[in-house]
Ligand SMILES: Nc1ncnc2c1ncn2[C@@H]1O[C@H](COP(=O)(O)OP(=O)(O)OP(=O)(O)O)[C@@H](O)[C@H]1O
Ligand SMILES: Cc1ncc(C[n+]2csc(CCOP(=O)(O)O)c2C)c(N)n1
């Protein structure tokens with residue numbers, strides 16, 4: 001592979017940039033026109049062997065997911081994505097055609113979510129393949145993790161547990177039916193960042209927001225710590241994906257564990273005063289994605305869950321890069 005021919009071939013896969021991009025790839029840096037409001041910046045890396053294996057994701061879906069997870073962080077700020085840079089550390093085991101497939105997935109996510117790749121870097125590595133994406137977005141009223149107050153309602157968008165159960169399926173741990181397996185694999189490979197609901201949350205006056213990358217337990221603990229509140233959730237209110245319950249029965253695991261500790265669902269979890277929550281629910285009708293109340297914020301600290309047996313402490317023990325393996 002020639003570095004410069006590779007870059008040209010990859011750029012051909014991308015859609016035309018947004019109108020606010022003055023100079024995209026091709027010069028020393030990109031040039032963009034700043035929007036009104038505030039800018040939000042995020043970056044995340046996906047590493048072969050840690051975030052994916054050849055058996056757990058296609059090249060196309062890896063491109064899609066690597067942008068989707070960064071968009072999810074912008075959504076969790078109540079913002080919308082604008083411009084991305086993409087860094088590839090390519091190991092010798094990868095061929096140009098596989099990188100082109102990855103770029104097709106990236107291009108699909110750019111078109112679907114309205115953002116542009118404006119630059120990047122390609123380097124060789126003796127180590128595992130790595131894709132790292134930096135993303136700039138805009139937010140008129142950024143929603144922090146620290147704004148939750150006692151009395152606020154805790155809520156989560158969409159469905160939980162699908163990604164971790166999907167990873168089980170993709171690693172050969174079978175679940176009930178082929179239809180269930182396909183649905184769970186899709187959750188793992190193609191998460192949908194909740195941009196519309198994040199914007200609706202900002203307009204509604206939601207007080208705190210986070211996205212579910214490491215697991216609901218971890219994200220709620222981050223809100224509790226940043227806001228100085230106690231999060232009290234109810235086990236029987238968690239919106240666990242029905243296919244996860246089916247898979248969990250076959251796997252002999254608890255469906256609630258997938259929801260609390262599995263991670264990579266890229267749903268939004270937040271807190272809102274009653275009136276703001278009512279406004280969010282009304283707006284959510286537009287998006288065909290449920291918004292579910294899962295508990296309340298109280299005075300105190302930490303996260304607890306009401307179960308049939310009483311209150312259980314929910315530790316911050318989701319995915320952790322330095323303790324999970
Ligand atoms: N190497 C670093 N240098 C500076 N800040 C960092 C670094 N790594 C993480 N952070 C910051 O720490 C905070 C928490 O990072 P973390 O990666 O846990 O959040 P996240 O991206 O929402 O979660 P996830 O990576 O699980 O999706 C973020 O504000 C992030 O920008
Ligand atoms: C092969 C394989 N093994 C395990 C996992 C699970 N996993 C990896 S990183 C992570 C948290 C999110 O990443 P980050 O915190 O870096 O944003 C999770 C849940 C996977 N996806 N693939």
Ligand SMILES: [Mg+2]
Nearest residue numbers: 043044045213
């Ligand atoms: Mg991160």
Ligand SMILES: [Mg+2]
Nearest residue numbers: 073076211213
């Ligand atoms: Mg996040």
Ligand SMILES: [Mg+2]
Nearest residue numbers: 213214319321
């Ligand atoms: Mg993480």
